[in-house]
Amino acid sequence: MEIFIKNRIRGKHQFQFFMHGFVEASIKLGFKAKREVGKGGRLQKYETKLCRGLMQMTGRLWHKLMVKDKALLVTSRGQNLFSSVFPYYRYKVIPMIWDVWPGYWETLYVDLRLLQCDIVFVTVRQMAEKLKADLGIKAYWIPEGIDLGDYCPGNDLFQRSIDVYELGRQKQEYNAVIENVLQMGGVKSLVRNEYATDGSLLKLAYPTAESLLRHLPEMKIIVSFPQCDTHPENAGNLETLTQRYWEAMLSRCLIVGRAPKELTDLIGYNPVIDVDWKAPEDQLTNILSHIADYQEFVNKNYIIALKYASWDNRIKQVKSILVSEGYNGFYNDQSAL
Template sequence: MVTLIRSQIPKSSPDISHLIAFEDYCQHNSGWTIKQGPVLFNPRSFSLRFFSGIQALLKPILRRVKIKGAVLSLGLPYYHYLTAKTFPYFGTDCDLRVLWTYDVWAPDFDRVEQLVNKSKIDLLLLSSYQATAHFQKLNLGNCKVHWVPETIDVHAYQHKEWSERSIHVLSFGRSWQQYHEVIVDGCHEHHINYQYQERSATHDVAVHGLKKKLQFPTTADFTAGLADSKICICFPRCVTHPALAGEVSTLTIRYLQAMASKCVIIGAAPKEITRLFDYNPVIEVDWEKPVEQIRHILDYPEEYSTIVEKNYQMVHQHFHHQQAINQINELVKANLT
C-alpha cells in the first residue's frame, strides 16, 4: 500500500509544473491513496520553515500516529521542502518512508545525504544512475537506494508533420553557450528559424530559477512550441552547467519531451544512455561543420525519420509515467516484505 503526499505549491516555475503534472497522473492512474500536503504560501521561504518547524515540534506526537504501508514523496531533494510539503505525514510512524527525486547532482551529494539521514528515508529512489551508484556505496543505515529514471506523460505532447513545422531549430530552457555561439550567425545567414531562450550573466534559467521572461510562459505554449519544431537541441547538464551538475550525466526529461514531439534531437547523449537504449537517440554535433549539419537535416529529413520514429516508440513504451509507477510499486512491495 502506497500513500502519496501531494504537493501544494503555486505553479511558479516549469520544474514545479512538471512535478505537479506527475502527481496528477499518479493520483488518477496509480491506485495509490492520496493525501494533500499543506499549501506552501508565499513568501515561500517562510512557509517552508514554518511547516518544517511545526513538524519538528510535533515529532513526539506524530510518531504515535501509525500509517500502514509506504508514505511517498515525489521530487525536490531539499530538507525544508521535503518536511514542509509532506507535513504531517512524513513525520508519522509509517512502515516505509519513500522519496523519489530528480536533481541530485554531484555538488549536492553531501547535502542530500544529510537529508536522507535526518528525514529517516527508508527507500531512496533517484532518477540518475550515477547518483544512485554513489548513494548505494554510502552508509545510510537501513535506507535502500534504487534507480528509477525520469518519465513523462507522453500523451501530453503533440507533433505535427515535418512540412507543417515553422521552427527549424529550438533550444529551450538551459542552453550551452558554446554551441549557440557557433550556430547563431550561420542560422541567421541561411534564414534558419532558430529559437532560443535568451541567456546572459544575470539571466540564466538554470542558474537563477527565473520565472519571468521565459521563452514559453505556459505549459501549453511549451508543448505547442515543441510540436512546431523540427530540430531540438539537447545537451546534458554536466555539459551546459558543469559547476551545478559536476560529472553527473543523466537523461533529463528534455530528451523525452523532444522524442514525444517527434523532433530530431541534436547535441550530446548523457552517459547513462547506454544503460537505457540499445542505440544513440541523439544526433551528435559535428563541430567541424555545425551549421552545415543543421542544413543537411533540414534538407534531407527522410534520412532521420527512422530514428525519430524509433525515439517516439521508445518513449511511449519505456518512459511513460506508468513505467515509473510500476517500478515504484515493485520496489515498495519488495522492501515492505
C-alpha cells in the same frame, strides 16, 4: 503497512509537469493520495528551518510519535525534501527525488537522516549508487518519465515552420554555432529560452506548459545537452535523462546535441544526432537542407518513446520494488503490477 502518495495539483499556468505526472500516474495505478496543505504543499524557507530544528531537538521523542503502520511517497527536489513532506512528518517517508546536484547534497543527507528514510527513489542513476555508498540506505534509480497524453507527433519534419529550438540550458559553444548559421542564412527561424551565464532562467520562450505543448510539433530540430555539458559547475559529473528528451521524441523533433547515457542504456541506441565539433556549422546547415532524410529516424524515436517514456512504466517499477521490500498496502488492484 498502508502507503499513500502526497498529491500534487497542476497549477493553471504551471510550466513543467514532471512531478505532477508521476503523482497522477501513481494515483491512476492505485496509490491513495494525501492532499497538499499550505502554499504549494510545502513549507516556506523560514518554516522549514524552524521545523527541522524542532525535530532535531526532540530527537527520539519525535520518532516515538511516528505512526508505525503508514508510509508516504513524497516527490521532491533534492534541496526541498523536508519542506515537501509537510505536514506528514509522522509517516514513514519514502522520497522520490529529482535535481540531486552536488550543491544540494548536504541538505539532502541531513533530511534523509532526520526523516529516517531507509528507501529512496531517485531519477539520477549515479546518485542512487552514491546514496547507497554514503548512507547505507536502499536507493533505486527510477528514470525520469513523462505523461504521453500531453504530446502530439505533429506533421513530418519538412512541413514544420520552426528550424531550431534550444530547449533547456544552452551550451555556449553550440549557441555560438547556431548564431553563426543564423547569420549565414542556414537557419531561417530560431526559438530559445533566455538564461544568465550561471544557467539560471531569465525568460521562457513559451511561458506556460500549454504554449510549449502547442508549439513543440512545429519544431524541426531541438537542441539538447545534459546539464553536466552546459553547466558542470552546477551538475558536477552527474549525467541524467531529463524530460526534454522525451518531449522531443514524442513530438517527432530531431534532437541535435548529446544524449545522456541513462537514455541510450534504457532504449538501446542513441536517439540524438551528436554534434560534429570539427564542422558544426556545416553539419547543422546540411541537416536543415536535408531534413526529410531524418523522418524515418524521428519516427523510430517516437515509437520507442511510446514504449519507454511513460510514467506508468515507472510506477509499476516502484510498486514492484516496494512489494519486494515488504510494503503491500498501497494499491487496490494487484493486477496493476
